[in-house]
Amino acid sequence: MxxxxxxxxxxxxxxxxxxxxxxxxxxxxxxxxxxxxxxxxxxxxxxxxxxxxxxxxxxxxxxxxxxxxxxxxxxxxxxxxxxxxxxxxxxxxxxxxxxxxxxxxxxxxxxxxxxxxxxxxxxxxxxxxxxxxxxxxxxxxxxxxxxxxxxxxxxxxxxxLPVRLEAPTAEDTQDIGRRLAGVVRAGDVIIASGDLGAGKTTLAQGLGAGLGVAGAIISPTFVLSRVHPSTVGGPALVHVDAYRLGSFAELEDLDLEVSLDDSVTLVEWGAGIAEGLAEDYLEIDIRRSVDPDDETRWIFLTPIGGRWTAARPELEAL
Ligand SMILES: Nc1ncnc2c1ncn2[C@@H]1O[C@H](COP(=O)(O)OP(=O)(O)O)[C@@H](O)[C@H]1O
Ligand SMILES: [Mg+2]
Incomplete structure (x- = not known):
């Protein structure tokens, strides 16, 4: 060999x-x-x-x-x-x-x-x-x-180590988000990273659909955070874009309007900023294929802390 x-x-x-x-x-x-x-x-x-x-x-x-x-x-x-x-x-x-x-x-x-x-x-x-x-x-x-x-x-x-999922199309990334809605609960924090256009918002859209929350989930450009209340009596989705935030202090200064304990919080561009929001969080890193003609995304889910380590089998089943 x-x-x-x-x-x-x-x-x-x-x-x-x-x-x-x-x-x-x-x-x-x-x-x-x-x-x-x-x-x-x-x-x-x-x-x-x-x-x-x-x-x-x-x-x-x-x-x-x-x-x-x-x-x-x-x-x-x-x-x-x-x-x-x-x-x-x-x-x-x-x-x-x-x-x-x-x-x-x-x-x-x-x-x-x-x-x-x-x-x-x-x-x-x-x-x-x-x-x-x-x-x-x-x-x-x-x-x-x-x-x-x-x-x-x-x-x-x-x-x-992360759980690695393959999403050949945008619909597949949305579906992963939709199924992730069955795993998350109030108080959970998700920190998403990946380059511009990786698919963070696409995944958040699936998560929002799966949670049954109101309002279109879009990349917040001027609004740094949006609260999407549940239409089905479940937790709200707090969708934050930390791209223009420099620090955790600035993130804390955002008036998130709701208690994180009652919501599922997803922070785009949150790596290095949002870790202070919770002891336990799910890290999602979305990577493009190295081949520019291939739209496949590799989605890496890393469980941090006991809450997410315990949920690892459910993440592997996504
Ligand atoms: N496999 C895929 N997964 C996610 N998005 C994809 C995929 N293939 C193509 N796309 C497209 O890539 C773009 C991802 O944009 P977006 O979710 O806003 O990224 P981000 O929030 O990470 O900047 C969308 O236009 C989406 O339709
Ligand atoms: Mg985005």
């Missing part, structure tokens, strides 16, 4: 970064990368198991999951090993060789690993980070991981 190319970009210095799924024959080179990367870190007690890797243990780990290998101008520069156990996945041995660090190679490998896990419908990815390396822990937090456990100085960090 040869290497499979997964992504390719140029580094700041002009060299080519290729992210590949390694072949079994790469195990020895991968072991070398891991031992170099971990051997270069300050000593911790107990030592990380990564230092005990051999080509055989690496080959076994690759066979039990998959690897994401970074090549710079064709030479191994970094590795991530991923284990998969049903819906649970683990990220291990995140290694970038000294001399190749601080160029975004670890981020690129982790991003690809998470995309592959999302495509495989894994729900949660976990990893262990040592508390002795606060900058490493902070790096994982910036990548959306939160602490869920600890043993000694080993922290378990986890991140929920």
């Amino acid at each position: 040869p290497q499979t190319l997964l992504a390719e970009t140029a580094l700041a210095d002009g060299r080519t970064l290729s992210i590949v799924e390694p072949a079994p024959a790469d195990a020895a080179a991968i072991c070398e990368v891991i031992r170099e990367a971990f051997g270069n870190r300050p000593v911790v007690d107990p030592p990380p198991p990564a230092l005990a890797e051999t080509p055989d243990t690496v080959a076994a780990a690759l066979a039990g999951g998959f690897g994401v290998l970074a090549l710079v101008d064709g030479r191994p520069a970094g590795i991530v090993i991923v284990s998969v156990d049903g819906p649970m996945a683990g990220i291990h041995r995140v290694s970038v060789r000294p001399g190749y660090q601080r160029q975004g190679i670890a981020s690129a490998m982790v991003e690809v690993a998470i995309e592959l896990l999302t495509a495989r419908a894994a729900s949660t990815v976990e990893l262990i980070a040592r508390e002795e390396f606060p900058q490493v822990v902070a790096w994982w937090r910036r990548h959306g991981f939160v602490e869920v456990g600890r043993r000694g100085t080993s922290l378990t960090l986890a991140r929920q």
